[in-house]
Amino acid sequence: MRVDYLGLEAFVAIADYGSFRRAAEALSLSQAALSHRLRKIEEDLGSPLLVRSSREVSLTAIGQGLLPEARAQLKSLQDMYESVRSGAQRQARQIAFACLPTIANMLVPEALLQMAALRPEIGFELLDIPVDRISEAVRSGNAEFGITIVSAELTDLRLRPIVDEEYRLFAPDTHPLAKHRHVTLEELVGLKLARIRSQSKNRQLLEAAFGDMRDKIRWQYEVQNASMAMRMVGAGVALTVLPHSSIAMAPSSVVALPFKGVRLGRTLGVISRRGVPLTAPAAELLEILEKLLAEHLPAHPAFSSGQVPAPED
Numbered sequence: 001m002r003v004d005y006l007g008l009e010a011f012v013a014i015a016d017y018g019s020f021r022r023a024a025e026a027l028s029l030s031q032a033a034l035s036h037r038l039r040k041i042e043e044d045l046g047s048p049l050l051v052r053s054s055r056e057v058s059l060t061a062i063g064q065g066l067l068p069e070a071r072a073q074l075k076s077l078q079d080m081y082e083s084v085r086s087g088a089q090r091q092a093r094q095i096a097f098a099c100l101p102t103i104a105n106m107l108v109p110e111a112l113l114q115m116a117a118l119r120p121e122i123g124f125e126l127l128d129i130p131v132d133r134i135s136e137a138v139r140s141g142n143a144e145f146g147i148t149i150v151s152a153e154l155t156d157l158r159l160r161p162i163v164d165e166e167y168r169l170f171a172p173d174t175h176p177l178a179k180h181r182h183v184t185l186e187e188l189v190g191l192k193l194a195r196i197r198s199q200s201k202n203r204q205l206l207e208a209a210f211g212d213m214r215d216k217i218r219w220q221y222e223v224q225n226a227s228m229a230m231r232m233v234g235a236g237v238a239l240t241v242l243p244h245s246s247i248a249m250a251p252s253s254v255v256a257l258p259f260k261g262v263r264l265g266r267t268l269g270v271i272s273r274r275g276v277p278l279t280a281p282a283a284e285l286l287e288i289l290e291k292l293l294a295e296h297l298p299a300h301p302a303f304s305s306g307q308v309p310a311p312e313d
Contacts, residue, residue: 005077007041008070010034011049015067018057094123095282098137098146099289102226103268104128106248107292114288115281122281130225131201138271144282147289149201150267150300158274161300163293167206167264168256170230170246171239182260185213194221194229194238202226202266206241209264230254245296267300268293 013023014034024034042048049063059067099108104126112124127137127146134146135157150161169183177183196203207214221238223229227249229240234251243266247256270286272278278286 004041004044005074007037007044008074010037011041011063012067012070012074014038014050014057015059015063020052020057093121094125095279095285096125096127096143097282097285098127098129098134098143098148100131100134100147100149100268101128102243102245102248103147103293106245106296107289111285111288111292115285118284119281124285135271138273141273144278145270145272145286147268147293148271149205150269151201156274157271159269159271161267161269161302162290163268163297164300165243165245165266165268165297166258167241167266168244168247168258169239169241170233170250170254170256172233172236173253173255174236175239177239177257178255180257183257184259184261185210185217188213188217188239188241191218192220192238193218194223194232194240195219196226196229196242197222197224202243205266206264209262268297269300 009027010023010029013027014020017023017026020031020034024031027034029037038050045062045066047062048060049066051058051060105128108126108128112126115122115124127134127143129137131149134143134148135154137143138146139157147162148159150159169177169188171178177187180187195206210217221229221232223232226240226242226246229238229242230246230250232238233240233254241264244256247254250256270290
């Protein structure tokens, strides 16, 4: 059954103000329109709710029973409406985006500093989360876009390459390998190494690149994130292999060594929802992030700065 909220609103207003004239003024209606709304709800309910005389308005028994419930329902509806409206206004003033933690540590503070100068009225929500959660954050709308590892493109998401990034061996500056210009996979044999959890995309990329050598390398420690792996390196507990951008979270006593004889790398790109243009502030933020990425890492061959998704009008 359809609920006549306009009729309920008219009924409650007349009961509260005790006058058709004052109720009509409060609702910005003519008295004829107010009477029409009341008549419709009375016809719908099959019973009069008010008795109108030349001097006053009084409630029928059914009207008296309906009034407190009608007030409560209208207040609940108004509260819900205000809550949604306030949430929409907050969302319009805030950009949510996702980013790999290593890239977030390296670039996001500078990017947000530049955005604050351009858009001081905008707030930001950074989701610095693992790659396996970035796609879902974008898909669900919790993030307008994400900076992530380029892999198989999904039909409902748009994935565009930006830069290529190599992996490095991170070691304490007191380690014998720290004096080398390069390292090889063979030099990792026998060393104590820390790696990221088995579900990590970084872990999968490394195992594929190591080939037959992966069974000869000793991963003595397994941790949940790059930050912990880097702390273990800084403490001299182990060495680790991470993307070059991880240097942003490394202690000053840690060095990053490139590999020789094998290509260990990943492609980074932006992921967004197909058919959903970025808002103007989000497009501006993405452009800043792309420029910062290009300053720190080699551009991917397919990257073109002119391919940023268009903002909404």
